[in-house]
Amino acid sequence: MMMSIADLPLWVAIIVSVLLIVGAMLTLIGAIGFLRLPTFYERLHAPTLGTSWGVGGVMLASIIYFSVAGSRPVLHEILIGIFVTLTTPITLILLARAALHRDRSEGNRIGLKDDDDGN
Amino acid sequence: MIPYPLLTVSLIVMWLTLNAFTLGHLLLGTLIAVFAGWALAALRPEKPKIRKWHLLPILAFRVMVDILRSNAAVALLILRGKRRPHTAAFITIPLEIEHPVALAAMSVILTSTPGSAWLAYDSRQKTVLIHVLDLVDEEAWVAAIKQRYESLLLEIIE
Amino acid sequence: MSAIILFTAVSLAKILLAIALMVAAVRIFVGPRAQDRIIALDTVYIIAMLLLVTFGIGSGRLIYFEAALVIGLLGFVATVALAKFLMRGEVIE
Numbered sequence: 018m019m020m021s022i023a024d025l026p027l028w029v030a031i032i033v034s035v036l037l038i039v040g041a042m043l044t045l046i047g048a049i050g051f052l053r054l055p056t057f058y059e060r061l062h063a064p065t066l067g068t069s070w071g072v073g074g075v076m077l078a079s080i081i082y083f084s085v086a087g088s089r090p091v092l093h094e095i096l097i098g099i100f101v102t103l104t105t106p107i108t109l110i111l112l113a114r115a116a117l118h119r120d121r122s123e124g125n126r127i128g129l130k131d132d133d134d135g136n
Numbered sequence: 137m138i139p140y141p142l143l144t145v146s147l148i149v150m151w152l153t154l155n156a157f158t159l160g161h162l163l164l165g166t167l168i169a170v171f172a173g174w175a176l177a178a179l180r181p182e183k184p185k186i187r188k189w190h191l192l193p194i195l196a197f198r199v200m201v202d203i204l205r206s207n208a209a210v211a212l213l214i215l216r217g218k219r220r221p222h223t224a225a226f227i228t229i230p231l232e233i234e235h236p237v238a239l240a241a242m243s244v245i246l247t248s249t250p251g252s253a254w255l256a257y258d259s260r261q262k263t264v265l266i267h268v269l270d271l272v273d274e275e276a277w278v279a280a281i282k283q284r285y286e287s288l289l290l291e292i293i294e
Numbered sequence: 295m296s297a298i299i300l301f302t303a304v305s306l307a308k309i310l311l312a313i314a315l316m317v318a319a320v321r322i323f324v325g326p327r328a329q330d331r332i333i334a335l336d337t338v339y340i341i342a343m344l345l346l347v348t349f350g351i352g353s354g355r356l357i358y359f360e361a362a363l364v365i366g367l368l369g370f371v372a373t374v375a376l377a378k379f380l381m382r383g384e385v386i387e
Contacts, residue, residue: 030296034303037348041310043211044341047250048314050214051337052321057330058253059224060321062210062269064337065250067314067344070207075307075344079351082300086354092153093359094347097366101340104370106247106254108336111377113255113267116329118381154363 025085033082040074043067057116061109068105072098139177144169188292195288199245202284210250213270225271226255228263229278233286238293245285304352311345332376339369 047066054060076094084091138144151165186192213222233239243254246266255265268277318341321334343365350358 025296025300027296027299030299033351034299037303037307037351038310040344041307041314041348043207044344045310045314045317046211046214048317048337048341050210051334052317052324053214053217056224057327058226058255058267059269060330060333061253061267062250063214064333064340065248065253066207066210066214067337068340069203069248069250072340072344075347079347082351083354093356093363096150096153097343097347097359097363100363100366100370101343102248103244104366105336105340106244108370108373108377109247109333110243110254111374112329112333112336112380113253115377115380116327117255117265119327119329 029081029085033078036074036078036081040071040076040078043074044071047071058113061113065105065109068101072101138170138173140173143176144173147172186292191288191292195285195292198284198288199248203249206249206251210269222270223272224267224269225274226265226267227271227274227277228265229281230261230263231257231286232262232282233289233293234262235293238289241289241293242285246281301352304348307348308345308352311341311348315341315345328380332373332380335376336369336373339365339372343369 044067047063047068050063050066051060054063076098079094080091083094147169148162148165151168152161155161155165231239231242233242239257242264243257246252246254251269253267255267257264271277315338318334318337322331322338325331343362346358346362346365350356350362
């Protein structure tokens, strides 16, 4: 049974709002950084802003809101949160390795010492 | 019969979370979880031996706090933009941990922190190449990573 | 009172996320290299997922969360396949 939004305690509404806006704001800053940073390896850092506490903030807001409003158990968001925190590093590491591989095969010796062929 | 009990249980819990909690879903979820356990066993991943369970929450808490701090630092850095230049750098860190699961945990921790990204691990020299967005003091970075995460991971996973 | 606060917050979050979505999408076109475009695509997936969850909070409907989960899964698989393609030039070896 869904409680109407107007009956929600004020402090819950404020916490949910703050978390939601902080999460969205972090995601936006991450996206802006992604556009502004000059090199690929620097840009690699920007999306993590959105996927760590950006996702965390929005999911926490959703968890608090739905558990107080009492319409359903709040486990979907936890699943999404765990899923995103585990998968984002994997995609980023894979992409970083692919980029490193491409850069090195073009002759850029990124992060290599002189006596090392990088393979 | 059930090679990975923890995986099987969490799959059942996940199935029941995504669907309704009924007897039918419990049976179906159990069936799928058991088969998934067998499928994973066929891949023969290396099984980690977790020695000290009680240290896991400490590590998780530490990582969460660090990610929060790093979030604030990187957000400030992006907002300031070109007014205060940052120094991005590649650094090589020698690692003591060797177990694949510990390395995987380390790479996930370092990459989820917005200030640092794991690039490539060199298994011959046991070093890892990471990229740091705003490097002030390389020694301090290496020491912090070794102290905060590696020592705990070494104790947890054998 | 709390309804007004919540409505404002949800609307503001939607606007912020929509701007973030567009900003990230610019990178898909700007590039300059394939890896930049792929990370941009991954970011767009994640932001779209957050936008769906925000819609879910705004409307109170469960269906948005299922959609968010599906988008998250698809985004992950797509990005991994593309990264694999960059690495070797073929997805299945």
